[in-house]
Amino acid sequence: MKAIQYQNFGASDVIAFSEVAQPEIKTQDDILIQVKAASINPLDLKIRMGYMQQIYPIQLPFIPGLDAAGIVVAVGDKVQNFKVGDEVMAVTMANAYAEFVVVHRQFVSHKPSNLSFEKAASLAVNIGTAENILFTEGKLEKGQKVFIQGAAGAVGATMVQLAKNQGLYVYATASGKGVEMVKELGADEVFDYKTTDIIAQNIEVDLVADCAGGQSQAQLFELLKKGGKLLSIAGMPSPELAQQHGVEARFVSANLMAKNLENGLQLVKEGKIKPVVTKTFPLEAAAQAQDFLAAGGVNGKVVLTVN
DSSP, X not given: OEEEEXXXXXXXXXXXXXXXXXXXXXXXXXXXXXXXXXXXXXXXXXXXXXXXXXXXXXXXXXXXXXXXXXXXXXXXXXXXXXXXXXXXXXXXXXXXXXXXXXXXXXXXXXXXXXXXXXXXXXXXXXXXXXXIIIIIISOOOTTOEEEEETTTBHHHHXXXXXXXXXXXXXXXXXXTHHHHHHHHTTOSEEEETTTOOGGGGOOOEEEEEESSOSTTHHHHGGGEXXXXXXXXXXXXXXXXXXXXXXXXXXXXXXXXXXXXXXXXXXXXXXXXXXXXXXXXXXXXXXXXXXXXXXXXXXXXXEXXXXX
8 A cells, every 4th residue: 555654753855655565454443444534733743853752652664644534444353333334533643644544443433424534534633632621631611711822723723612612711812814713713812922912911711721832831821810720732831830820730632532532523513613624635745744734824734635
């Protein structure tokens, strides 16, 4: 089969479009999926650069890709809820940039019928991350307030919609065209972080969700109530600043098992969460697709299509 591989660590020129052996089912819980689309996540670029070797070590050559959508072509003996021909979406954690991928059944969900493969491929990591920050780790309840930094990005855009559908009051930041997009997604108040002094807005929230990171993270502590939380997917928050402000602060990841995506996927089926796909590239153009994401200013998700 055809697949994208990292032949080395480094810039996008280490990416190769290769012929590799097609994976096979190895356990009774496995599902073999013919990939129709795979999304590009910022983590893919960090892995390629070698930045994640202590946390997420890989062996080269390596097929990247955390989530995909496609068609079931084979199932293990213990798989009961999926059959050959089903259209599905899956969290793969690797190997999605390929024509076929094998995934454990716990990480596979039925694709909502109202979504294309491209939009379905863009969703799993986003929903899993947003659910984890807002409700599993954040423990927010209806009527509480959240501030989402970087709300026009892939995770942020999903988080805005999920938060509003659960009755939260949403403050959000974006820039340029992203400001209008985030307003359309339902955020109550949206600020252009390039032109607005956020501290001067006198905001006080229960949770700050930092999807952007960078030097601006320090000022986000000013927005929290005593006892509030700053949860980041974009770097480790300062424990010193957390202590100074009397709040919790930590880096969080996603809970990506299919059962944790059920709430978000139901909202997708009802049309209450809409995936934001900014641009698609063919599989063989994965290097250009990653460079497009790396250039910054991308609203929503970048997706690879597989023919």
